[in-house]
Amino acid sequence: MTESFTGPSGLFIDGSFRPASDGVVFPVEDPSTGKTIVDVANASVADGLEAAEAAQKALAPWGTRTPRERAEVLRAAFELLTAHRDEIADLIVAENGKARVDALAEADYAAEFFRWFSEEAVRLPGSLRESPTGNRRIMEISQPVGVVLAITPWNLPAAMITRKVAPALAAGCTVVVKPSNQTPLTALRIAELLTQAGVPSGAVNIVPTRRDREVIAALIDSSPVQMLSFTGSTQVGRQLLSQASGRILNTGMELGGNAPFIVFEDADVDKAVEAAMTAKMRHNAEACTAANRFYVHDNIRAEFTGKFVQAMEALRVGPGSEDGTEVGPLASKAALEGLQEAVDAALQAGAKRATGTDVPAGPGYYFAPTVLTDVAPDADILNHELFGPVAPIVGFTDEDHVVAMANATDMGLGSYIFSADLARALRVAERVHAGMVGVNTGIFSDPAAPFGGVKQSGIGREGGHHGIHEFLETKYIAVQW
Known part of the structure; x- marks a missing residue:
């Protein structure tokens, strides 16, 4: 299948596909045959940090767009993902192995997060009220948390990305996605479609890698990253929470179940x-x-x-x-x-x-x-x-x-x-x-309901009205007039 694969297989940084800085690649396998589909660029620490810098550069221009402008881009992304559902399903089947009927259902589910959060983008929370003492007004506004590091698993290679990227973009954040090295092809194709939808260069970056520990550790320690959003095992989640504690990062954890x-x-x-x-x-x-x-x-x-x-x-x-x-x-x-x-x-x-x-x-x-x-x-x-x-x-x-x-x-x-x-x-x-x-x-x-667990199954919620709140900071402004 290597010869017939024509989709993107490079890192996606600052709006373009490119090889890893040191030229290293790794194979992506078809679970139904055990054979290689294609070799994919294997991001280095330098590549990861470059992606974070690109996200930081894009943060202010994207975050200061009006909510309606961001919403229209997300709506366009929904329409493009829906139009390409068969192609996305084929990629999911190829690198994940699931039955095509399930892959099609995932493609639809993944697209729906862009439609839902295009509608939530214009309803960001805020309030104005009189203080109990009457000597000031209490103003509360919502602002994007900043650059988000999103780490996603292999089991739903489309939906686990869109469930994070859609609300992050709706909130005005920018994102560096580290997809599973088992299923990076779906992520790279989604990035291509997001660019067509109008997501600006640097707002979404995709860094597949088998050098997970080094790249993730460097990104968590990098100054642009202000939030870590992870879906995966509880064991890995514990390790990432420990690393994130060093910089007191905002965290969203969707972990294991039973x-x-x-x-x-x-x-x-x-x-x-x-x-x-x-x-x-x-x-x-x-x-x-x-x-x-x-x-x-x-x-x-x-x-x-x-x-x-x-x-x-x-x-x-x-x-x-x-x-x-x-x-x-x-x-x-x-x-x-x-x-x-x-x-x-x-x-x-x-x-x-x-x-x-x-x-x-x-x-x-x-x-x-x-x-x-x-x-x-x-x-x-x-x-x-x-x-x-x-x-x-x-x-x-x-x-x-x-x-x-x-x-x-x-x-x-x-x-x-x-x-x-x-x-x-x-x-x-x-x-x-x-x-x-x-x-x-x-x-x-x-997508319209809050997704998340209690105990060691996670922190925070994805989807629903709660989903966008995870990517927002509340600012209080005391006002007298």
Whole structure:
């Protein structure tokens, strides 16, 4: 595929594509074959700092544009990303591996952040009121936080970028994006489309690199960068927070999840299974919002498990680019090996495999959709974010007990609750420790809603009205007249 790839593969700094300053490149792999798609420029520390300087130079001109002017550019970006959705989906499939149907859904989701924040750009918060003593007016205005370092993961290579870049631009900030080195091609193509939409040179810079630690550390320490926005693992998030503390940077952290999927005895089993398939298997089951632990009431556990197993076995596994594929390969060999180790350990601990024995032949990093039963409530597999098509099922009989099991984790990103009793579902939704809860639905991500977690699943919110506030500073002005 190297010979046929014609998209951008250089660093995108100050409005143009260029090689790394020292000429170093790294290969981007197709997970369905293990073969190289193209070699991409490998940013050095000097390149990263140059991108930060370009963002700093563009900050004042972009931030002082009127909200309406910024909004029109973001609206144009939405229209361009929508017009090129098929091309973006193809890039996602090529470098990430997910099924094309999921890649198309991601392309639409990614574009929607530009439409939503084009509308939020003209509604920045501000207020004017009389002080309680009556001797002055209290004026509050919102100003852009400055240059943002956005670090994004491989699992949603388009949406995780637009969810940060769109609100940052709407707020008047400029951005340096460090995409995952597994999936930089989508990021580079988005940068190209943003330029066509009217985003000025330097306002968005893309620096793919495999020299992550050195480049990120240098950027965090660089004076232009005033905010760090990260999506990725909790472990890496801790390290970045420690580094950011040295300069007291503003931080937004969207970290790992361990979402419970709770099914009460009065739930519609067919609808619960349908939603479970969405919550578990969307985006190749490689999403931080994916249902990770299934708690099913003992009265319906056998029925739910049987129908869930049938649905998992019906999935078509194969290259994401092939028509009809519903589950593509995992994104890397390391991901495949890690998931296999987790399943093997669960089986050795007493779990049973209800389905998932037929692994598609390679090349490629394929893992058969798997359901595990007879999983103990304290099984180790329940303590880890699986990031793959494996569903462990645990039985329960008592509401308090299942809430306690759901909350027995340091993570708190998403949860799912199924019950015909809406009062109970909402009661449990309030009790579970999570930033987002799906009640009788298998999907809750929405650009118009706040996305984020509690506990060690993150800091701050992306999307919704909250999303733009993350990139704003509130200034108080005391006024007498």
